[in-house]
Amino acid sequence: MKSGDVDVDEDWTLLDADFVEIRDLQFEHKTFRSKPSLRRRESHDGWIQETEYNGQPYDEAEFELIPNQWDHQHCSLCFAIIKDGLTYWANKDEVTILCDRCFTHYEDRIHAQKERESKPS
Numbered sequence: 787m788k789s790g791d792v793d794v795d796e797d798w799t800l801l802d803a804d805f806v807e808i809r810d811l812q813f814e815h816k817t818f819r820s821k822p823s824l825r826r827r828e829s830h831d832g833w834i835q836e837t838e839y840n841g842q843p844y845d846e847a848e849f850e851l852i853p854n855q856w857d858h859q860h861c862s863l864c865f866a867i868i869k870d871g872l873t874y875w876a877n878k879d880e881v882t883i884l885c886d887r888c889f890t891h892y893e894d895r896i897h898a899q900k901e902r903e904s905k906p907s
């Protein structure tokens with residue numbers, strides 16, 4: 787199923803400013819699946835740090851691994867929620883995540899930009 791809220795009338799001019807900041811346009815289409823998170827065992831100033839777990843090494847004394855806790859992402863542009871089973875687009879190391887709606891909107895510009903970059907200067 788596609789991600790991104792098609793019922794929202796997006797003001798794309800606001801998102802354009804963020805779009806032009808994206809450096810890596812090598813997007814891959816993926817399907818989001820819930821994954822574990824790492825939760826710090828001790829809170830700091832009343833808030834507990836939590837981060838998505840992608841197999842990185844961690845200190846068990848400091849962090850607790852919680853299965854399926856990381857259950858959604860947000861589109862980097864419109865902040866649409868991308869949940870389990872929804873498709874989305876991500877560049878390397880998922881620095882930027884786009885919902886299907888935003889990717890479709892910017893698709894032509896992404897291709898044009900990639901073409902420009904692939905030409906020898």
Ligand SMILES: [Zn+2]
Nearest residue numbers: 861864885888
């Ligand atoms: Zn979006």
